[in-house]
Amino acid sequence: MSYDSCMSNKYGGAPIRLEDGFAYRIYRCSRRLRMHFRSLAEQAGVDLSQEQWFILNRLVHEDGLAQGALGDAVLDDRPNLARHLASLEERKLVRREADAQDGRKYCVRITAEGQRLHDRFAATVPRARSQLTRGLTKDELATAMRVLSRLEDNIQGL
Numbered sequence: 001m002s003y004d005s006c007m008s009n010k011y012g013g014a015p016i017r018l019e020d021g022f023a024y025r026i027y028r029c030s031r032r033l034r035m036h037f038r039s040l041a042e043q044a045g046v047d048l049s050q051e052q053w054f055i056l057n058r059l060v061h062e063d064g065l066a067q068g069a070l071g072d073a074v075l076d077d078r079p080n081l082a083r084h085l086a087s088l089e090e091r092k093l094v095r096r097e098a099d100a101q102d103g104r105k106y107c108v109r110i111t112a113e114g115q116r117l118h119d120r121f122a123a124t125v126p127r128a129r130s131q132l133t134r135g136l137t138k139d140e141l142a143t144a145m146r147v148l149s150r151l152e153d154n155i156q157g158l
Contacts, residue, residue, distance in 0.1 A: 056118045059110040067106045
């Protein structure tokens, strides 16, 4: 059964109340996650935005990514990526280097200071994740990930 048919059956074709809208629920959850992230970072004494954390975390696992590939993988928003990278670079958390094969491209590397900051904040993640997913089974989490991935794929296809 599709989402549309569930909603029209529930409301007999009437407009969906905001609180029952799927997009609104995702928006609210995203907003609350952003606020929760800010609180966690503040408690850990870490001055990072959520996007900057995503960049550092990606570089820990794939250091030396081309700036364009990093943008596609993390933010899919090149102007914001450039701004976040400039801030991280100014703080000596990352450095950009000319690509050895293509001087027009830049590779982004995490610095030792960036690694230390990442590791310090990463230590808080398991507890925060556990609190966030409290009461959810592994199957429910796996289903949520599949649904969100499918929604993202559908949106990209529009």
